[in-house]
Amino acid sequence: MERKTEKFIEELKRVDALVFLVSRRELSKKLKEFLDDRRVKEVYLKEEGISFSLDLGDIKIYTEFKEGIPVGITEENFGVAYSGGLVELAKNAEDKLPSLLPDIHVALIREENIVDDFSDVFERIEKPLPDITFVVGPSKTADIEKILVKGAHGPRELVVFIVR
Amino acid sequence: MERIDFYENARRILANPVIVNAVQKATSHALAKRLDTISRIPDFESLRDKARAAKEEIISNFEDFLEKFKKNATRNGFIVHEAKDAKEAKDIVYEIFSNHNVKTVVSSKSMTQEEIEINPFLESKGIVKYETDLGEFIIQTAKQKPSHITAPAIHMTRKEIAQLFHDKLGMEYTEDPEEITYFARQFLREKYFKADAGMSGANFLIADTGSFVVVENEGNARMSTTLPKLHVAVTGIEKLIPSIKDFPNFIKILAPSSTGQHQTVYTNIFSTVGRGREVHIVLIDNGRRKMLADPVLREALMCIRCGGCSNVCPIFQLLGGHAYGSVYSGPIGIIWTYAIFGHSVARDLPFASTLCGACHEICPVRINIPKILLHLRHRVVEKEGGPFAERLLVELWEKVMTHPTVNKFGFRIASKAQVFFERDRKIRCLPWILSRWTEWKDIDPIPGKSFRELWKERQKNS
Ligand code: SF4
Numbered sequence: 001m002e003r004k005t006e007k008f009i010e011e012l013k014r015v016d017a018l019v020f021l022v023s024r025r026e027l028s029k030k031l032k033e034f035l036d037d038r039r040v041k042e043v044y045l046k047e048e049g050i051s052f053s054l055d056l057g058d059i060k061i062y063t064e065f066k067e068g069i070p071v072g073i074t075e076e077n078f079g080v081a082y083s084g085g086l087v088e089l090a091k092n093a094e095d096k097l098p099s100l101l102p103d104i105h106v107a108l109i110r111e112e113n114i115v116d117d118f119s120d121v122f123e124r125i126e127k128p129l130p131d132i133t134f135v136v137g138p139s140k141t142a143d144i145e146k147i148l149v150k151g152a153h154g155p156r157e158l159v160v161f162i163v164r
Numbered sequence: 165m166e167r168i169d170f171y172e173n174a175r176r177i178l179a180n181p182v183i184v185n186a187v188q189k190a191t192s193h194a195l196a197k198r199l200d201t202i203s204r205i206p207d208f209e210s211l212r213d214k215a216r217a218a219k220e221e222i223i224s225n226f227e228d229f230l231e232k233f234k235k236n237a238t239r240n241g242f243i244v245h246e247a248k249d250a251k252e253a254k255d256i257v258y259e260i261f262s263n264h265n266v267k268t269v270v271s272s273k274s275m276t277q278e279e280i281e282i283n284p285f286l287e288s289k290g291i292v293k294y295e296t297d298l299g300e301f302i303i304q305t306a307k308q309k310p311s312h313i314t315a316p317a318i319h320m321t322r323k324e325i326a327q328l329f330h331d332k333l334g335m336e337y338t339e340d341p342e343e344i345t346y347f348a349r350q351f352l353r354e355k356y357f358k359a360d361a362g363m364s365g366a367n368f369l370i371a372d373t374g375s376f377v378v379v380e381n382e383g384n385a386r387m388s389t390t391l392p393k394l395h396v397a398v399t400g401i402e403k404l405i406p407s408i409k410d411f412p413n414f415i416k417i418l419a420p421s422s423t424g425q426h427q428t429v430y431t432n433i434f435s436t437v438g439r440g441r442e443v444h445i446v447l448i449d450n451g452r453r454k455m456l457a458d459p460v461l462r463e464a465l466m467c468i469r470c471g472g473c474s475n476v477c478p479i480f481q482l483l484g485g486h487a488y489g490s491v492y493s494g495p496i497g498i499i500w501t502y503a504i505f506g507h508s509v510a511r512d513l514p515f516a517s518t519l520c521g522a523c524h525e526i527c528p529v530r531i532n533i534p535k536i537l538l539h540l541r542h543r544v545v546e547k548e549g550g551p552f553a554e555r556l557l558v559e560l561w562e563k564v565m566t567h568p569t570v571n572k573f574g575f576r577i578a579s580k581a582q583v584f585f586e587r588d589r590k591i592r593c594l595p596w597i598l599s600r601w602t603e604w605k606d607i608d609p610i611p612g613k614s615f616r617e618l619w620k621e622r623q624k625n626s
Contacts, residue, residue, distance in 0.1 A: 011426070082416075083427040092438040093390040100386050118412035128240065129373055129408075131438070134415075134431035139383035143299035143315060144341040145322050146190055152298060153349055154383025154430070 004081040005162065008114050011084025015137030016150065017158040027163050028055040031106070034159065035059055035071065038104070045073040045098050052108060052163070065101050072098035072155070073106045076135075078121050079114040079162075086135040086160070087121055099135060105155040107135070111164040165505050168489035170512040177483045183319045187311070187484035190318045191475040197424025198472070205420065211413050216529045218410040219466035222402075226456055229371045229404050230447075236374025241437035243444045246401075250280035253448050257282060257363075257396060258289060260444055264394055266291060266360040270352070272378065272385035273297040274365025275313070275469060276400050276448060278491040279504065293363070294355050296384035298348055305332050311485040313471035313493070314423055319484055352384070362388035366399035366445075367468070368414060372407040375435040376445060379418065379428045386430055396444045397434075402452050402465040414468065417528040422470040451504040460539045464499045466529045473523035473533060479516055488513060495523040495533045502540055507547060514540035553597035572616070579610040 012019050022030045031054065035043065042060045052075065062069055078087035086107050090096050099105045115121060125132070139154030150156050177183055202208045222229050234244050247253035261269070269286070271277065271293055283304075286293050295304040299316035303309065306328050310316030317325070322339050329335035335347045356362075364385055368377040376397055378385045389395050405414060411433075419425040437443045455461040474480045474494025485493030490510070492500040495517060502510040514537050523533040549555065564574045585591050590606040593599070601607070613621075 014426070015429075085427060085431075090438075091436060093441060094439075096386065096390050100383060100390070118415065119409070122408050122411070127373075129375060129433070129435035131436050132433040133386070134427065134433075136427045136429050136431075139381065139429055141298045141345060141382050143297070143302065143317055144325055144344055145186070146193055146315070146318070147322075147341040149342045149345040151349070152345060152382035152384065153296065153352065153387050 002111070002114075004114050004116050005111055008079050008081040008084060009162070011081065012137075012158075012160055013084075015084055015158075017084065017137055017160050020159070020161045022161055022163055024052070024163050027052060027108070027161060031073075031108075031161060032056055032059070034106075038070070040071050040104075042069045043071045043073050043106075044069045044102055046095055049095060049098075050075045050108070065097055069102050071104045071106055072100070072102035073108065074099045076107050076109040077113065078124070079109045080116075080118060080121060080134070081114055082117045083134075083136055085118075088133045088135065089125065089130045090133065091130050093131075096131070096133060099133075100154050103151065103155055104157045104159060105135075105138070106159045106161065108161045108163060111162055114162070165509045167509055168501070168512060170487060170489065170516050173487040173489055174483055174516075177487055182321060183311070183484055183486075184482060186318050186321070188481055190312060190315050191481045194314075194422070194424050194471075194475045198420055198475075199424075201420045201424050201426050204426070205416065208417070208420070211416050212528050212530060214413040215410070215417055215468075216466070218405055218407075218413065219529055221406050222404045223456070223462055223465060226404075229406060230401060233369050233371040233374060233404060234447075236372065237369075237376070237445060238374070240374045240435055241443070242374070242376075242434075243442065245444060245446045246449070247446055248449050250448075250450050253280045253398065253446055253450070254282055254285045256446050257398065258286070260394075260396055261286075261289075261291060261361060264360060264442075266394065268355065268359045269293040269361045269363055270296050270356050270359040270384075270388045270392065271363040272365070272380060272388045273300050273316070274363070274398060275491055276365050277363065277398050278310070279400075280398070280448065280450065282398070294352065294359070296352050296356070296388055297380070297382060298345060298384075301348055301352065302328070305329070309486065310491070311493075313469060313474060313485070319486065352387075356387045356391045359388075359392045361394040361396060362390075362392040364389055364395070364397050366397050366403055367418070368405050368411065369399065369401075369403045369445075369447075370408050370411060370433075371404055372409075373435055375408065375433050376403075377411070378432045378434070379415075379430065380432070381423075381425075381429040383430060386432060389432065389434070393440060394442050394444075396446065398446045398448065400452055401447050401449055402455075402467075418468055418470055421472040421526065421528040455503045458503075460536055461499065461503050463531050464496060464503065464533075464536060466531055467496050467500075468529060470528055472526045472528065473531075476522040476526045478518055478520065478522070488516070495537070496527075496531065499533065499536050499540065507544070511544050511548065514538075514544055551600075553600050556597060557601075572614070575610060575614055579612060582609050 044062045076086040077089045138158045139152045141152035245256045302317040311319040326339045330337045366376040419428045480494045490501040498513040519534045594602045
């Protein structure tokens with residue numbers, strides 16, 4: 001495995017992300033297995049944001065959010081090995097919602113899009129800049145007696161599929 | 165604003181062990197995490213230097229960078245406003261809101277919004293604004309003030325929060341932090357979808373791309389800035405950094421110095437407006453240009469509001485943020501409060517420091533806080549002449565120390581008289597003006613023989 005992929009995974013685990021390393025061929029199967037395992041019947045995603053062809057069988061795909069959909073799926077533009085950061089580029093606000101509204105955020109990322117550091121990200125994004133969001137782990141708070149609670153306003157869980 | 169009575173605040177807080185314990189826990193927790201995190205960042209020291217250099221560049225060429233930011237932000241489609249003071253800022257926000265017929269607002273944590281006291285203002289105009297950061301939401305519901313920059317509700321126990329949410333919001337009583345958090349999550353979810361506008365602050369303004377940055381952990385800033393169609397960011401003009409190329413250096417030092425995290429959960433960089441939306445940036449001066457023109461205070465403009473100096477400050481560790489009586493607390497908060505709210509409000513504050521230097525050491529952009537505090541003390545004493553008792557003591561001391569005969573007899577008398585005040589070889593309680601001194605510390609008694617006498621004896625004997 002490449003050094004930066006290793007570091008990326010190490011950092012992701014540090015922020016409590018669940019990580020799967022899969023081949024492109026087995027992505028749909030592994031993703032479906034994960035969703036079935038969690039008894040997920042509905043997912044929310046923006047098709048134009050995802051470059052894989054996903055076959056999720058009987059799982060219903062929504063492109064508009066509806067309260068109660070447990071999983072949002074996104075493809076990440078970059079992964080930053082330095083901090084385990086997932087980088088999402090968005091031209092419109094609604095593109096940001098699949099990684100924000102549902103309880104579980106499933107992030108897909110191509111291994112070749114993992115970079116070492118932040119500066120690599122900014123060098124690769126064309127100007128004028130879109131909106132850029134760095135996502136590092138599931139949302140969290142420690143505002144009550146410093147006790148860590150995962151899932152403040154955003155997802156409670158982050159699941160990352162690295163596709164090679 | 166009224167004069168802040170630091171001493172009175174301190175007395176009140178010290179009488180409340182809940183606050184004292186909570187603050188100690190919060191600060192030591194952040195410091196321990198910081199050490200652990202920076203041990204994994206081998207170039208941390210040079211990142212600090214680079215960030216400092218970038219801020220120095222801003223300070224020495226401020227108006228140019230601000231112009232550049234405004235030009236680029238406008239090109240990005242943001243509507244940029246400038247406000248010279250708090251009143252102007254509030255009027256601008258209100259005008260935007262009236263134009264859009266805004267009735268409810270969701271807002272993510274912003275010190276600048278607190279600085280201009282926008283909440284009571286909007287309330288008076290009939291606009292409902294929800295603070296969405298959990299800690300801020302708690303203190304808003306309790307009608308209190310934040311006690312720590314990154315942990316605003318740290319002074320409250322889970323019991324108090326549970327009771328508060330039960331009484332005010334109808335939560336089924338539970339003391340489980342997770343359940344309380346999920347209750348707030350559910351409560352605010354609805355508000356995000358219904359709100360007419362979202363507000364935020366900004367941690368950074370990037371001059372060369374016209375972008376602004378908001379960092380957070382909870383996702384509430386993301387919600388507030390994506391769900392409503394109108395986004396108003398209110399921020400101080402000092403948040404500038406020259407280039408997106410500098411940004412990595414800042415993002416790498418901010419979270420470790422603050423909560424001790426490697427990076428915050430979300431870093432939101434805004435550079436576009438997007439379909440069907442409107443984004444306003446309100447840039448606030450409110451005394452910052454005056455700081456810039458002041459050779460001593462200008463360094464404080466480099467602050468990136470990490471809160472590290474508070475965590476490490478022995479005074480803050482004991483008292484927390486409320487003692488400072490201002491939105492800006494801790495060592496750097498003293499300087500900001502003095503600069504923004506003025507001498508008459510903040511004249512006690514420069515003395516609320518041991519000048520131990522820990523804040524300077526921890527500050528990611530290496531602001532020499534103790535030096536500035538010492539300078540502010542000087543200003544206070546120049547204006548106020550210092551307390552009468554202190555002046556009298558210093559003058560007396562000067563007399564005694566500069567006249568050998570007075571010195572000799574003075575100390576002799578004192579060493580005899582002190583028996584009335586001595587207990588267990590310490591002087592714990594002196595009369596009249598001297599009581600101000602012994603109220604806070606015990607002093608060693610004057611020894612029976614002075615140095616001069618000992619010296620003479622020694623010469624004789626040898
Ligand atoms: S003065 Fe330095 S340590 Fe204190 S909050 Fe500002 S940047 Fe952080």
